Amino acid sequence: MDTRNIQYFMAVYEHLHFTKAADELGISQPTLSQQIRILEAEFGMPLFDRIGKKVVATEAGRLLREYGTKMLQAERDAKNAIKELQSGKQGTVRLAVLPSDLDFQLVPLFVQFKSTYPDIQLQAFSTIFVQDEVLNHKVDLGIGLRGQVDKRLTQIPLGCEPYHLFVNSASELADRKEITLEELKEHALVMYPKGYLGRDLVDDVCRQEGFELTTVMEASSATSLLQLVSAGVGATIQPAGLLRQNPERPEIASIPITGPTPVRYLELMYYADRYISGSQRQLTNWLIDYFNANIGQNPHDG
Structure with a gap:
């Protein structure tokens, strides 16, 4: 099993449609179907049920999606770590923030980041599902409303704001x-x-x-x-x-x-066991400093 086949599987899981997944991947539908059959033979279980024209993930498919996401992220982390070692300051940092006012307030910080890391692409996404985006490895860092403690995440309180x-x-x-x-x-x-x-x-x-x-x-x-x-x-x-x-x-x-x-209670979050590049660490520190300076602390937190 290699990550290419996992990518093929993830595309089918995302679309639940072989032709759409093949188009996204830039391969033929028969080739994609063959690769999925190879994976299923390797696991000894079907990953998808084909019910007429409908494609449904099996329990094995749902498990592979969970672990496959981690595998692909681990591969990206390894590549990013080596790329950073080689180039020093290149790559991409993905940040999810609550929409409308937070992304608006953070623009000066984004400008500072670009000035310090001109060769690194900063992608800022506005979403109300910040924690989900972090857990699904779609972003590197997230700023959202304080949620339940999740052992998979590093969660840093950023204070509260009336x-x-x-x-x-x-x-x-x-x-x-x-x-x-x-x-x-x-x-x-x-x-x-x-x-x-x-x-x-x-x-x-x-x-x-x-x-x-x-x-x-x-x-x-x-x-x-x-x-x-x-x-x-x-x-x-x-x-x-x-x-x-x-x-x-x-x-x-x-x-x-x-x-x-x-009152809204904010926190910074990222996946606890993934690689954090130097630029991501710097952005994290800047974000914490920004909120410490501009956002009040919860009076009940001392």
Whole structure:
């Protein structure tokens, strides 16, 4: 069994369709089918059930997918380690971050990384499934909401961040020292659409208190929401740190939310037993330093 056949197997597992998998791999469908049969003969068990035109992974196939993912990652780690030894500063670093405001806030750090490692490609992906992307070896590092402890991962707390109300400086609310969520029921709000983590955090707190906030407009990016606030369309409820990354916006005031407050707890994660290149280690340290400087610590953590 070699990694090429594992790659063939993984493509079929991903598509559950031999022709689509063959097209992705750039080989013929009969060749792909033959390689899968070789694997099945080697294991002495079918990896896929063919039910008419439908392809379904067997229990053996599901097991091979789990271990095959690790095999392919181990091969990539070995190649990356040797490549780094040979070249010093080449390769790719893949980072998954929560969408909209975090990737927006981290752009200056990405610029710093590129300046330090001009020959390394930094790929930043926005996703709400950060932990899954790390566990499936689709990214090297991830920044997401704090989750359950997983022994397969190294999980580094990055502190917590309360949400504030951002309003136009000309708003009647701009001089408030603090405000409750319930007071916002009668005010125009611009927010992420439902289903976005930031929106869901706010909605969950409101729901627990027995009310719901309504919006006059929704947008899927932090930049758009801040522009809407600047234009006086409405106020928005966002992580406090977002405005710190936009000090050139004097037309926006930030008001702490008192009482039940949406708070997000962040962590940096990566696979515990995989190879970490020098550039990945440097990026990890920069990310930890950034969040230590810009994000508050959980008061219950001491």
